[in-house]
Amino acid sequence: MSTSDVVITETRTMPYGFTCGVVAAAGAFFGLFVGTAQGSGLAGIVVGAALCAGLAFLAMAVAGVAHERTFKWGVLALFAVAGFWIGALPGLVVGTLFGWFIGWFIYWVGRCRYRSKLPPYLTSGQVLWHYSFRVICGAIFVFLITPILVVMPLSFNAQNFFTFTPEMLAFDPAGYSLKHYRDFFNSADWQQALRNSLLIAPVATLLSVGFGTLAAIGLSQPHVPFRRAIMAILISPMIVPLIISAAGMYFFYSRIGLQGTYLGVVLAHAALGIPFVIITVTATLVGFDRSLTRAAANMGADPVTTFFRVQMPLILPGVISGGLFAFITSFDEVVVVLFVGSANQQTLPWQMFTGLREQISPTILAVATMLVAISICLLTTLEVLRRRAEKLRGLSPG
Amino acid sequence: MSDATNDSTVGAPARADDPQAQKRADQNVSKSGQMLAADGTPLKRSLARALRRQKLRALMLIAPLLIFVLLTFIAPIADMLFRSVENEIVPETLPRTVELLGSWDHESDEAPGGEVFEAFYYDMALAAQLKNHTRLGTRLNYETTGISSLFRQSGRDIEDIGDVYLDQFEDLNEAWEEPATWIALMGDPDWRAGYTEWFDDGQEGAPPGFRPSEAAEEMLPRTTAVYQNFATFTAGARRDSLAEDEPWPVAYTALYQDLMATPAAADAFDGDTAALLREAAGALSDFETVDFRSYFIDEIDEDWGDPNVWATIQTFSGPVTSGYFLNAVDMRQTADGAAMQPEDQQIYGLLFKRTLFMSLTIMGCCILLAYPVAYLLANLPMRTANLLMILVLLPFWTSLLVRTSAWKVMLQQQGVINDVLVWLGLIGDGSRLVMINNQFGTIVAMTHILLPFMILPMYSVMSTIPPSYVRAAKSLGATNWTAFWRVYFPQSVPGIGAGSILVFILAIGYYITPEIVGGTTGTFISNRIAYHISSSLNWGLAAALGTILLAVVLILYWAYDKIVGIDNVKLGG
Numbered sequence: 001m002s003t004s005d006v007v008i009t010e011t012r013t014m015p016y017g018f019t020c021g022v023v024a025a026a027g028a029f030f031g032l033f034v035g036t037a038q039g040s041g042l043a044g045i046v047v048g049a050a051l052c053a054g055l056a057f058l059a060m061a062v063a064g065v066a067h068e069r070t071f072k073w074g075v076l077a078l079f080a081v082a083g084f085w086i087g088a089l090p091g092l093v094v095g096t097l098f099g100w101f102i103g104w105f106i107y108w109v110g111r112c113r114y115r116s117k118l119p120p121y122l123t124s125g126q127v128l129w130h131y132s133f134r135v136i137c138g139a140i141f142v143f144l145i146t147p148i149l150v151v152m153p154l155s156f157n158a159q160n161f162f163t164f165t166p167e168m169l170a171f172d173p174a175g176y177s178l179k180h181y182r183d184f185f186n187s188a189d190w191q192q193a194l195r196n197s198l199l200i201a202p203v204a205t206l207l208s209v210g211f212g213t214l215a216a217i218g219l220s221q222p223h224v225p226f227r228r229a230i231m232a233i234l235i236s237p238m239i240v241p242l243i244i245s246a247a248g249m250y251f252f253y254s255r256i257g258l259q260g261t262y263l264g265v266v267l268a269h270a271a272l273g274i275p276f277v278i279i280t281v282t283a284t285l286v287g288f289d290r291s292l293t294r295a296a297a298n299m300g301a302d303p304v305t306t307f308f309r310v311q312m313p314l315i316l317p318g319v320i321s322g323g324l325f326a327f328i329t330s331f332d333e334v335v336v337v338l339f340v341g342s343a344n345q346q347t348l349p350w351q352m353f354t355g356l357r358e359q360i361s362p363t364i365l366a367v368a369t370m371l372v373a374i375s376i377c378l379l380t381t382l383e384v385l386r387r388r389a390e391k392l393r394g395l396s397p398g
Numbered sequence: 399m400s401d402a403t404n405d406s407t408v409g410a411p412a413r414a415d416d417p418q419a420q421k422r423a424d425q426n427v428s429k430s431g432q433m434l435a436a437d438g439t440p441l442k443r444s445l446a447r448a449l450r451r452q453k454l455r456a457l458m459l460i461a462p463l464l465i466f467v468l469l470t471f472i473a474p475i476a477d478m479l480f481r482s483v484e485n486e487i488v489p490e491t492l493p494r495t496v497e498l499l500g501s502w503d504h505e506s507d508e509a510p511g512g513e514v515f516e517a518f519y520y521d522m523a524l525a526a527q528l529k530n531h532t533r534l535g536t537r538l539n540y541e542t543t544g545i546s547s548l549f550r551q552s553g554r555d556i557e558d559i560g561d562v563y564l565d566q567f568e569d570l571n572e573a574w575e576e577p578a579t580w581i582a583l584m585g586d587p588d589w590r591a592g593y594t595e596w597f598d599d600g601q602e603g604a605p606p607g608f609r610p611s612e613a614a615e616e617m618l619p620r621t622t623a624v625y626q627n628f629a630t631f632t633a634g635a636r637r638d639s640l641a642e643d644e645p646w647p648v649a650y651t652a653l654y655q656d657l658m659a660t661p662a663a664a665d666a667f668d669g670d671t672a673a674l675l676r677e678a679a680g681a682l683s684d685f686e687t688v689d690f691r692s693y694f695i696d697e698i699d700e701d702w703g704d705p706n707v708w709a710t711i712q713t714f715s716g717p718v719t720s721g722y723f724l725n726a727v728d729m730r731q732t733a734d735g736a737a738m739q740p741e742d743q744q745i746y747g748l749l750f751k752r753t754l755f756m757s758l759t760i761m762g763c764c765i766l767l768a769y770p771v772a773y774l775l776a777n778l779p780m781r782t783a784n785l786l787m788i789l790v791l792l793p794f795w796t797s798l799l800v801r802t803s804a805w806k807v808m809l810q811q812q813g814v815i816n817d818v819l820v821w822l823g824l825i826g827d828g829s830r831l832v833m834i835n836n837q838f839g840t841i842v843a844m845t846h847i848l849l850p851f852m853i854l855p856m857y858s859v860m861s862t863i864p865p866s867y868v869r870a871a872k873s874l875g876a877t878n879w880t881a882f883w884r885v886y887f888p889q890s891v892p893g894i895g896a897g898s899i900l901v902f903i904l905a906i907g908y909y910i911t912p913e914i915v916g917g918t919t920g921t922f923i924s925n926r927i928a929y930h931i932s933s934s935l936n937w938g939l940a941a942a943l944g945t946i947l948l949a950v951v952l953i954l955y956w957a958y959d960k961i962v963g964i965d966n967v968k969l970g971g
Contacts, residue, residue: 033822033823036822036823036824037821037822037823041823126878129878133770133774134774136770137770137771137774140767140770140771141771141786141789143767143846143849144789144790144793144846144849144850145789145792145793146808147793147801147804147805147807147808147846148792148793148796148800148801148804150804150807150808150814151800151803151804151807154807154814161812162806162807162810162812162813162814163807163810163812163813163814163817164814164817207466211462211463211466212463214459214460214462214463215459215460215462215463215464217459218455218456218457218458218459218460219456219460221452221455221456221459222452223449223452223453223456224453224456224457224460225453225457230460230464232959233464233467233468233472234463234464234467236467236471236472237467237471239903239951239952239955240475240907240948240951241903241906241907241908241909241924241947241948241951242907242909243907243909243924243927243928243944243947244475244478244907244927244944244947244948244951245471245474245475246928247478247927247928247931247940247941247944248471248474248475248476248477248478248944249470249471249474250474250931251474251477251478251481251937251941252473252474252477252478253474255477267470268470270466270470271466271467271470271471274463274466274467328795331797332797332798332799334798334799334910335909335910339928339931339932349797349798349799352799352803353799353910353914356799356802356803356806356914357913357914360806364803365803365807368797368799368800368803368804371796371797371799371800372792372796372797372800375792375795375796375797376792376795378795379788379791379792379795
């Protein structure tokens with residue numbers, strides 16, 4: 001069921017002065033950028049404002065709602081052609097986008113559609129604030145997501161630059177290539193790093209999930225002495241700043257000869273992953289019905305059978321998501337491995353870190369893009385698991 | 399018997415109208431009126447035992463992980479705390495000197511007397527042979543600059559003193575060049591036999607541990623001590639052996655001094671050894687001697703006459719020191735107690751202040767940006783909110799290095815933001831903004847990285863606030879602002895608190911991002927810790943700085959536990 005079709009406030013045609021004024025302001029705003037890019041900001045403002053005000057008047061007075069669709073296509077085509085004339089292919093894209101926007105904006109403002117989903121008693125100020133608030137939030141979302149989005153296209157750059165080359169902006173195929181991905185797969189250093197990451201993370205995850213699940217089951221028993229103290233100790237790897245963990249582990253592991261060994265890194269990463277397993281699994285166990293194990297015991301199952309046949313399948317989503325957290329912790333971790341590991345244990349994040357600090361190469365962006373893809377997969381898995389767990393517990397209707 | 403029936407037996411008399419229950423209850427009560435379990439033991443004991451077993455089982459399940467975490471995580475942290483006060487190296491390397499130096503008055507404006515120099519000669523000569531003197535020099539150099547080179551150079555020159563005696567002994571009788579002479583002189587007869595056997599049998603495995611003869615121990619104490627060190631060293635080094643190498647020159651100095659102190663030493667020995675010693679004792683009066691104090695000051699380095707050097711050694715002669723902690727707060731330990739560092743060396747106060755200031759700024763930025771987003775997410779329909787939530791969770795799940803490298807790409811002078819600004823004509827090509835390698839870069843990048851940690855707790859608190867409260871306030875005549883400020887905001891404060899502490903704890907110990915985008919002005923205390931571990935190798939100071947940081951974080955963690963509760967930590971919404 002969608003609520004988007006419900007109209008709360010009736011639409012009407014706004015006074016021409018208002019419509020033309022608002023649309024002209026928008027036009028002036030965009031005109032400023034086009035103008036400055038072309039040499040004169042003032043001319044841009046004037047032309048933009050005049051053009052958009054004219055279009056708005058045309059739409060309201062001549063086209064009306066009857067020819068809305070035709071008018072929008074016309075505006076879109078107009079700006080697309082103008083954009084192509086000024087700035088070739090990138091201009092065409094920007095022009096099309098702007099044409100689509102201004103066509104929609106004229107009718108949105110002119111027909112008072114912005115009120116259609118809001119209660120009729122709101123004052124103009126409140127409506128303005130409502131949309132300003134959304135624009136602010138939109139800007140924050142842009143801030144959140146842009147850095148990740150920018151990295152992806154840049155990783156297909158044919159040049160060794162960290163910015164969009166003119167060829168890329170012109171959508172010239174010559175500006176794009178898989179060069180950096182090839183570099184990644186052909187470089188011995190990066191491949192070694194990938195192998196190390198894939199060797200270390202799963203073993204560390206297994207260790208933390210194995211120990212962590214057992215302990216979480218123990219912790220969720222009704223009578224546990226020193227529960228708070230034990231919990232505080234087990235959670236501490238997550239709270240203590242990584243640099244301190246790294247320093248302590250470096251000192252201690254070099255004392256006992258684990259510094260610079262594969263085992264040392266695995267143990268360190270397992271310790272860092274444990275809090276995540278504990279937290280997720282204990283959270284799952286809160287919803288676990290204890291009478292199920294009693295029932296199993298009643299029917300003659302020994303504790304091991306009960307655990308694997310009754311309890312484990314039910315808490316599995318929690319265990320898996322805890323394991324994913326532990327895996328990503330180890331897979332992303334760089335501070336501890338920098339100190340505890342040696343050149344033989346260089347992981348992907350280590351390689352990225354040294355790359356960023358010393359000889360920055362765009363191969364890093366290719367790796368970054370692949371890591372983003374991995375995190376999207378993990379995020380999806382977790383979301384599916386969460387839904388499944390909620391459904392199992394009957395908490396969620398859908 | 400399970401817990402459930404125990405409850406019902408306790409409550410049984412209340413149901414006296416049920417005859418069967420009454421009968422069952424009677425069976426479970428002993429003659430003395432005590433409740434009994436099914437097997438006849440008193441119920442109280444039976445219950446206690448069940449509870450104990452339950453506790454034990456829970457602890458058994460927890461134990462493996464607890465031991466694992468204690469060994470791999472808590473022990474390293476404890477080791478770091480220990481290292482921040484540890485100072486074993488000085489008393490271990492200079493045991494004799496430290497003992498004698500205790501009574502020296504550091505305000506006397508004069509280097510200590512000959513006795514101390516004699517003890518120092520032995521300590522130093524042995525340390526130089528074991529190559530420990532450079533480590534000690536480095537350690538003391540943290541306190542007084544220049545000591546490192548002084549120790550290194552003295553380590554090279556110190557053999558000359560022993561060589562003076564060595565030459566004279568060998569001129570006197572060539573037997574002193576023979577390692578066998580020394581074995582015969584110093585060793586216990588039983589040990590000698592065992593050692594010779596080991597040596598002739600192809601030297602498999604470790605040599606038998608050196609044992610001095612009673613005569614040597616009694617008559618030649620200094621020589622015995624030196625030779626003992628030499629024996630331990632050769633046994634460990636394996637390339638040398640007692641039967642093939644003559645002892646270090648310092649042994650000849652020790653022998654000279656022992657014979658001077660006990661001219662009749664030879665009487666305790668027999669055979670060739672006694673003859674050799676007797677011959678040496680007779681010739682001693684003609685020996686050229688070395689005065690340790692003047693040799694150190696005049697020949698090796700005049701800095702040995704500087705009382706400051708000795709004051710430093712005296713101040714740091716204990717096995718534990720507060721020196722690292724004092725250094726970490728821009729102070730230093732002097733012979734007269736703690737004092738401030740010179741103006742130009744006070745960096746840690748500034749660094750701590752900067753770390754605090756930047757963490758607070760990042761926290762503030764996160765609050766400002768997270769609040770509207772969390773509010774919007776909490777008040778939108780479920781479906782839209784879930785979609786928008788992806789925009790929050792994706793950065794949360796993306797590798798830290800990916801986000802940091804993205805910001806490096808965006809903020810550089812030839813980066814995306816500057817390029818866009820230039821393309822739009824807002825800034826000239828020559829006046830590109832400097833947004834990276836300074837505080838601005840660190841704050842922007844870290845705000846972005848930590849923002850999800852603020853949004854998620856805020857969102858989880860805000861989604862529990864019933865929208866009817868605000869509506870009620872409005873229907874009672876409150877304006878939008880009043881309804882928000884007096885009704886909604888106070889209810890969202892726990893979310894702000896939880897998020898703020900979380901972000902602050904994370905920010906204050908950040909290392910990777912400031913290291914990459916921070917340059918020199920945007921770095922945190924953690925970067926300094928890393929520098930001391932990997933570059934300057936002043937591990938004690940690194941540990942002290944880490945301990946202070948840890949203390950701050952633990953206090954915040956404690957506050958977080960009080961306000962939010964550790965059990966309520968949620969991951970990913």
